[in-house]
Amino acid sequence: VAKDLGLQRPELSDRGVRVVSEGRTQYFALHGKTGHLVTAERIDREQLCESVQQCVLRCELIVEGEM
Secondary structure (H helix, E strand, O other): OHHHHOOOHHHHHHOOOEEEEOOOOOOEEEOOOOOOEEEOOOOOHHHHHOOOOOOOOOEEEEOOOOO
8 A cells, every 4th residue: 555655654654544444344454564455354255245246345545634
């Protein structure tokens, strides 16, 4: 994520960069040392999507301040 945004890793926390998922469970997070997008929770496809063939989890990346 840091590389995609053109930021150095320390700038992620300075700019308040965070990942927000739909719903109450936050399935994704930013790794503090690498700036990589990682899973924050175990993702159980059968529980989330049940009988739906295509399972999609949406999340947003929030950056405070100007880019």
